[in-house]
Amino acid sequence: MFKQVVKAVLVFFMAAFSITLSAQLNTTLVQSDFTHATPSLVIIIDDLGNNLASGRRAINLPGAITYAILPHTPQATALATYANSVDINKEVIIHMPMEAVGQKQIGLGGLNMHQGQQDFIHTLHAAIKALPQAKGLSNHMGSQLTSQPDRMHWLMSELSKTPFYFIDSKTTDNSAAMHEANEQNIPYLVRDIFLDHDPSPSAIDKAYKKALALAIRSGSAVLIAHPYPSTLDYLELSLPKLNEAGVILVNASQAIAQKNLQLQKPLLVSHAIK
Numbered sequence: 001m002f003k004q005v006v007k008a009v010l011v012f013f014m015a016a017f018s019i020t021l022s023a024q025l026n027t028t029l030v031q032s033d034f035t036h037a038t039p040s041l042v043i044i045i046d047d048l049g050n051n052l053a054s055g056r057r058a059i060n061l062p063g064a065i066t067y068a069i070l071p072h073t074p075q076a077t078a079l080a081t082y083a084n085s086v087d088i089n090k091e092v093i094i095h096m097p098m099e100a101v102g103q104k105q106i107g108l109g110g111l112n113m114h115q116g117q118q119d120f121i122h123t124l125h126a127a128i129k130a131l132p133q134a135k136g137l138s139n140h141m142g143s144q145l146t147s148q149p150d151r152m153h154w155l156m157s158e159l160s161k162t163p164f165y166f167i168d169s170k171t172t173d174n175s176a177a178m179h180e181a182n183e184q185n186i187p188y189l190v191r192d193i194f195l196d197h198d199p200s201p202s203a204i205d206k207a208y209k210k211a212l213a214l215a216i217r218s219g220s221a222v223l224i225a226h227p228y229p230s231t232l233d234y235l236e237l238s239l240p241k242l243n244e245a246g247v248i249l250v251n252a253s254q255a256i257a258q259k260n261l262q263l264q265k266p267l268l269v270s271h272a273i274k
Contacts, residue, residue, distance in 0.1 A: 044167060045225050063249040068093050099111065100141040100145075135165070136253075178190060
């Protein structure tokens with residue numbers, strides 16, 4: 001009789017342990033699937049470096065935002081340093097001036113079609129040296145230069161010697177950047193939507209909702225914005241509500257890791273968004 005009681009007790013505890021373990025495994029799988037399936041949004045704020053006040057206001061936006069800083073501007077170093085101090089998930093990249101179609105001024109230290117390869121490489125490295133906080137590089141303007149396979153080959157060949165990723169701002173439909181990045185195994189993202197091509201509040205709202213819809217539909221979206229007053233007004237109100245839409249904010253490095261299926265742990269999400 002005693003042996004039967006002991007056997008029954010052991011069977012009961014083994015069954016209970018099995019149920020608990022199964023529930024834990026199921027919970028882990030659900031959490032993992034949710035983490036990887038949760039739509040993500042990358043927001044890149046372009047053209048920082050000339051104005052300290054608007055730059056700091058952009059950096060104070062909540063969440064894992066990526067800041068594209070023009071490398072030879074008066075406030076570039078101050079803003080890059082400030083971004084690194086505010087939130088570990090905020091990320092700085094070089095917003096590299098590149099030649100555009102027409103006679104548009106691209107700014108100091110830019111890459112253009114008149115440069116030979118050595119001058120091109122020297123100009124690129126000067127920008128990288130100017131912003132040591134940077135983790136990647138994007139094109140500022142560049143509708144002419146990014147359409148040239150040889151120049152994009154020069155660019156990606158140099159970036160392949162660094163840990164940098166590349167963001168194609170997609171200022172032309174003829175961009176050769178993606179192909180050359182693939183050839184050189186450079187991690188990259190491509191802009192999906194400009195938030196404030198039209199900086200009116202109604203147009204910004206429409207573009208933002210379009211980006212959220214794209215993220216939910218395809219799993220991710222890359223949104224480029226600028227430090228315009230109307231843009232910052234809108235994001236200050238909208239970003240704290242982002243999780244209500246079922247979308248998480250990630251920086252460019254996190255998005256690239258997610259894109260390449262290299263992510264082995266949950267996405268880092270800023271405390272401000274949480």
